Amino acid sequence: DVKVTQSSRYLVKRTGEKVFLECVQDMDHENMFWYRQDPGLGLRLIYFSYDVKMKEKGDIPEGYSVSREKKERFSLILESASTNQTSMYLCAATGPGTSGGEQYFGPGTRLTVT
Amino acid sequence: DQQVKQNSPSLSVQEGRISILNCDYTNSMFDYFLWYKKYPAEGPTFLISISSIKDKNEDGRFTVFLNKSAKHLSLHIVPSQPGDSAVYFCAATAWSGSEKLVFGKGTKLTVNP
Structure with missing residues (x-):
């Protein structure tokens, strides 16, 4: 069974801190995605990656960066956390045998920036 | 510009x-549509999908209908169960190999015993 894991379920950080959110998938697949989910706004794409070392901006990349050094790991970086980045962060990946972009999601990281 | 809309x-x-959950889209290039279900404090899970070459897809209690001319799809759950209570997201993609999805804002379904 496909598995996507995220390093933390809950995280509390201070304004201005550098924050790393880690995501690991056990599928041998190239595509990985980072979203944030906010009430009334649905899932919004921050960044995605088609392959190692490759990254593409999503709809709301401002204030974020990403790193993809290995195929199975995709990290989201908040360079200087701000209170408006308090959110649920969701990582997703596409797996072998899927069609049309079906994505498998991790459990999410609830980040609070104080 | 919201390309996928869940108005409820x-x-x-x-x-x-x-239960009937509705979704509208504006981008004519979308050719594959998916529904995801999300419980609180969990990641979304894939529920059912439909290709633009079909107008209906059924999986157990879940059926998705697609009306391309109206750019509208709906998810029917019959019979509804309390465990179906969750947020449902509609998503769409223009299949170009990118596998990038565009999500609606979600509809929170509550099934009362």
């Missing part, structure tokens, strides 16, 4: 009755 933020139905 919430829906409440009685157990055993039909």
